[in-house]
Amino acid sequence: MALDVVIMAAGKGTRMKSARPKVLHRLAGRALLQHVLDCAAALHPDGLVVVTGHGAEEVEAAVAGEGRRFVRQMPQHGTGHAVQQAAPLLHETGTTLVLNGDVPLVAPATAQALVAACGGERLALLTVTLDDPAGYGRILRAPGGAITGIVEQKDASPAQQALREVYTGVMAAPTAALRGWLARLTNDNAQREYYLTDVVAMAVADGVPVVHAAAADETEVLGVNSPAQLARLERRYQSRVAEALMEAGVRLADPARLDVRGRLDCGQDVEIDVGCVFEGRVVLADGVRVGPCCVLRDVEVGPGTILQAFTHIDGDGQPVRIGREGRIGPFARLRPGAALGDEVHVGNFVEVKNSSLADGAKANHLAYLGDATVGARVNYGAGSITANYDGANKHRTVIGDDAHVGSNCVLVAPVTIGAGATIGGGSTIAKDAPAGQLTVARARQASYAGWTRPQKAPPKPAP
Structure with missing residues (x-):
């Protein structure tokens, strides 16, 4: 069964306040996007598509490599719109894994577990429970626990904003079904954007099971939207490395x-x-x-x-x-x-x-x-x-x-x-x-009697 990986890397990253595309800012010496590409490569996908947009030429030149294909999202109208650009390059059947170029620390084992949860038949979401879920889409569940949808922060009611289980932006979907859902997306929301998260409700309506895989911890799924967030994630990363070295x-x-x-x-x-x-x-x-x-x-x-x-x-x-x-x-x-x-x-x-x-x-x-x-x-x-x-x-x-x-x-x-x-x-x-x-190769030493050093001329008197 074919595995396609789509990496969304089109965003400008306005809060970075930088001329450099956000996904090229560095974590532990490598571009954020390079970390994500390394994770994808560990899965040995049959297809790998990077969706670029802001600074597309710079991004594509920085990470070009064998087996990587690029599509451009110009202009950017949301995450669903981004994956729509990649849809023509996906295999007809199999599984499509969607990753984010600014979420650099998803482990290959976690991504593989998500792909396995999908199995080419189910919509699988990578979730995590946060003490402070601000900014993330919230997972909506039926009374029995089944996932029924995702609501974005800006569209969430106060009760929904109180939910702590969030969608990390990473999903795995049956490719054939994903193509159909992408074609049905609309921008009827507060931001007038095409949300990839809307495919969850479509899957429920179509009778496709929606399952989840849990991230190992919060650090694994933290995104980068500002220099402060990048610095904090750097220290988390280095703390992990230090602990492993000491162990x-x-x-x-x-x-x-x-x-x-x-x-x-x-x-x-x-x-x-x-x-x-x-x-x-x-x-x-x-x-x-x-x-x-x-x-x-x-x-x-x-x-x-x-x-x-x-x-x-x-x-x-x-x-x-x-x-x-x-x-x-x-x-x-x-x-x-x-x-x-x-x-x-x-x-x-x-x-x-x-x-x-x-x-x-x-x-x-x-x-x-x-x-x-x-x-x-x-x-x-x-x-x-x-x-x-x-x-x-x-x-x-x-x-x-x-x-x-x-x-x-x-x-x-x-x-x-x-x-x-x-x-x-x-x-x-x-x-x-x-x-x-x-x-020995040097001039013969000589001394000269009566020699004096040059003297500075005395200062001229003031007029």
């Missing part, structure tokens, strides 16, 4: 000060201090300690490594790799292509990009390593840099095992520093340095 044994200094905006996998005895942000895919092996205010994106950190305060690691899709027992930071920066062996030290205000540092290498202070291959046990002095860019192309620097690069050196690539070589402080090295030798 797995991770020690968090303060669960309320953690932001995971991707996937974070942790081994045993991992410690994370306050204010840390994790993006992309981050793997922290056993015994890793992350200091306060670190930002990690696309990185794999080996066992026992310590990331000190304000370390910034950004693999940007090219995972940075750090071996065991390393010591990084504080205030270090590792960029795409950085690969560090075991027991490597990268200290304060050191930047490493597209470079490998073998076991035991150290760059402890105020240094830059770009496009470099650094051997084992190398000591790279404070203030030293690899000059890897000639204005048109990047070039590589190779530093052999056990080499020592003094402070304030410039290594002009392409250049090789031989194993065991020593580079005298303040040198500018533009030719290969032999292994095992001292190489």
Whole structure:
């Protein structure tokens, strides 16, 4: 039996007070709509239709992908009108699941349970009971408990507004029946809109059973209509992540000060201090300690490594790799292509990009390593840099095992520093340095008697 998924993503989101379409605002580092698309993809639907409208071109460009089709609702005349636009793309029979692009945390298991409740024969509604149901359509039931309809907040009587069971905006319907109901919708209501919720009364009239599936909790079905709601949902999401990490044994200094905006996998005895942000895919092996205010994106950190305060690691899709027992930071920066062996030290205000540092290498202070291959046990002095860019192309620097690069050196690539070589402080090295030798390249020191510094001219007297 075919499964179609329709995602409504046409709304402007006036209360967001933003030029960006509402469904592209981010929760945990991803667009609201992307969360919904991920849920839909987990169901392996036979068809997926996204209904766009406000900012349609921007929305479609942001989430385009294989198997996704788009229809536009222009102008927007309500939820029923939105699904009407998708109707021609649905299969003739089967089940259609309707999701909302601004309700990002519906779990795939919940969506699957709703589809199962529909079974291609019943109208299934996802409901939840709220302490404060303001803004939601209320579920209407007959004395025996059967669902008879949904009334929108703006059309509800005082007695109906007191009801606490609400419709979440998510439904699953027999596709053939849904097509017929959509064709019969009218806009005879306070907002002069075509409500998708009106299909409930039609199903009852047609003798189609109306059933429900319950959301796991309120957080799962909360929508986003304002920056304040988005911020509150972000904290709920992060609280869930923090609880799961702690249940797995991770020690968090303060669960309320953690932001995971991707996937974070942790081994045993991992410690994370306050204010840390994790993006992309981050793997922290056993015994890793992350200091306060670190930002990690696309990185794999080996066992026992310590990331000190304000370390910034950004693999940007090219995972940075750090071996065991390393010591990084504080205030270090590792960029795409950085690969560090075991027991490597990268200290304060050191930047490493597209470079490998073998076991035991150290760059402890105020240094830059770009496009470099650094051997084992190398000591790279404070203030030293690899000059890897000639204005048109990047070039590589190779530093052999056990080499020592003094402070304030410039290594002009392409250049090789031989194993065991020593580079005298303040040198500018533009030719290969032999292994095992001292190489110095700097001007001879000179002193000049009788030299005086330039003096400022005295101020002119006032006229």
